Amino acid sequence: MKNQSRRDFLKITTISATALVGASATKLFASGNPTSSIDPMGVLVDTTVCIGCRKCEWACKKAHNIDTKPIEDYDNRSAFENYRRPDHTSLTVVNEFRNPTAESKPYDVKVQCMHCNEPACVSACIVGAMTKQENGSVIWDTDKCIGCRFCMVACPFQIPTFEYHKALQPDITKCDFCFERTKEALLPACVEICPVEAVTYGKRSELLKLAKKRINLYPERYKEHILGEHEVGGTSWMYLAGMDFDKLKFPKLSTKAAPGVSEAIQHGIFSYFVPPASLFALLGGIMWLNKNKSKSEPDTE
Ligand code: SF4
Ligand code: SF4
Ligand code: SF4
Numbered sequence: 001m002k003n004q005s006r007r008d009f010l011k012i013t014t015i016s017a018t019a020l021v022g023a024s025a026t027k028l029f030a031s032g033n034p035t036s037s038i039d040p041m042g043v044l045v046d047t048t049v050c051i052g053c054r055k056c057e058w059a060c061k062k063a064h065n066i067d068t069k070p071i072e073d074y075d076n077r078s079a080f081e082n083y084r085r086p087d088h089t090s091l092t093v094v095n096e097f098r099n100p101t102a103e104s105k106p107y108d109v110k111v112q113c114m115h116c117n118e119p120a121c122v123s124a125c126i127v128g129a130m131t132k133q134e135n136g137s138v139i140w141d142t143d144k145c146i147g148c149r150f151c152m153v154a155c156p157f158q159i160p161t162f163e164y165h166k167a168l169q170p171d172i173t174k175c176d177f178c179f180e181r182t183k184e185a186l187l188p189a190c191v192e193i194c195p196v197e198a199v200t201y202g203k204r205s206e207l208l209k210l211a212k213k214r215i216n217l218y219p220e221r222y223k224e225h226i227l228g229e230h231e232v233g234g235t236s237w238m239y240l241a242g243m244d245f246d247k248l249k250f251p252k253l254s255t256k257a258a259p260g261v262s263e264a265i266q267h268g269i270f271s272y273f274v275p276p277a278s279l280f281a282l283l284g285g286i287m288w289l290n291k292n293k294s295k296s297e298p299d300t301e
Contacts, residue, residue: 040117040136041182042204042236043191044211045110047248048221050198052096052108054079056190060092060112063178063189083249086112087161088173092190097248107241109248110190110199112175113138113159114228115236120258124154129172136204136236137177145172156232156251156258177236204236211240233257 054074061068066089080096092112099107119138122130129144130151140151151160151172160174178188186192191201200207208229215222227245228238231253239245246252 039203039205040115040134040236041177041201042115042136042207042238043188044200044202044207045237045239046198046200046214047107047109047239047241049196050094050108050110051196052077052080052094052106053195054094055193055195056110056199057090057092057094059189059193060175061090063181064091064176066090085161086159086174088163088171091173091175095249097243099243107243107248109239109241112190112237113177114157115175115177116156116232116258117234117236118232118257120154120156120232121151121160123258124150126150133179135177135179135182137179137182139176139179140172140174142171154258156253158251204234204238207238211238214240230255 055071058068058071058074060066077096079094083095084090084093086093092110094108094110097107097109115136115138119130119132122132122138124130125140126148127144127146129142129146130138130140132138147162149162152158152162160172163171163173178186178190181188187201188199191199200210202210208226211226211229215224215226221242222240223242223244225245226238226240227250228235233255239250241248
């Protein structure tokens with residue numbers, strides 16, 4: 001691999017998660033059974049370790065066949081000039097934040113779907129296109145999706161996006177936790193490539209232990225808060241940081257699972273507009289017509 005020497009260099013010179021806990025954390029739990037609904041798999045993102053190299057963005061695109069530039073182009077830090085959100089061009093993005101009260105390095109924060117334990121997007125989807133898998137992944141079925149966009153409204157982290165350039169035939173896009181890779185016992189692409197082990201894949205319960213261990217060992221380094229431990233009923237992806245999470249542009253959320261809220265939205269929409277069956281039939285009909293039309297026409301995009 002072309003960037004091997006840079007990667008080795010970074011591994012030696014950067015404070016890594018390994019140095020913090022005295023063990024190779026990233027792959028520590030990867031061999032465990034990945035299909036336990038009681039203890040799903042997850043990822044711990046340590047924003048104090050991340051160096052903002054954005055290799056995870058590149059690897060994610062490559063794993064999902066999204067057009068991508070050469071990996072060397074991701075060294076360009078001008079990407080941090082504007083705050084970015086994941087979309088159909090990048091299922092994960094890294095943003096950089098400076099801590100105005102400390103001389104510490106900036107915090108680089110990778111953003112993607114949190115794979116909630118009780119996902120609002122799944123609850124809001126009226127056709128069952130979004131599903132929570134036993135290993136913790138929240139994935140979707142493009143063929144079932146009718147483009148109603150309730151999942152977008154319901155998500156407390158504002159993650160699902162649609163390909164708006166295909167307004168009548170949109171595909172939902174979001175991180176799928178590399179479902180196709182993990183079911184083959186491979187690491188998520190972003191975890192595999194991270195040169196400093198800022199992202200650790202494993203059983204959620206073990207990741208929580210690891211996060212608490214780091215906070216206890218280095219209280220000056222971390223806020224005593226694991227984002228995702230309790231928020232919206234808990235999430236598979238969790239974060240550590242040295243700053244308050246709202247300063248890193250995470251929403252302040254209660255511990256209450258979000259599906260109740262989304263169900264209320266969904267039922268509210270139905271009671272004020274059209275009956276569910278009619279709306280379902282209309283959206284489903286439009287999607288069916290467009291999907292069949294596109295199959296019979298050459299792709300012009
Ligand atoms: S973060 Fe949003 S899209 Fe991801 S599982 Fe939770 S509700 Fe669904
Ligand atoms: S888990 Fe897979 S889909 Fe999600 S951000 Fe990482 S590489 Fe992308
Ligand atoms: S998570 Fe890892 S690969 Fe992604 S930007 Fe941070 S250090 Fe680089």
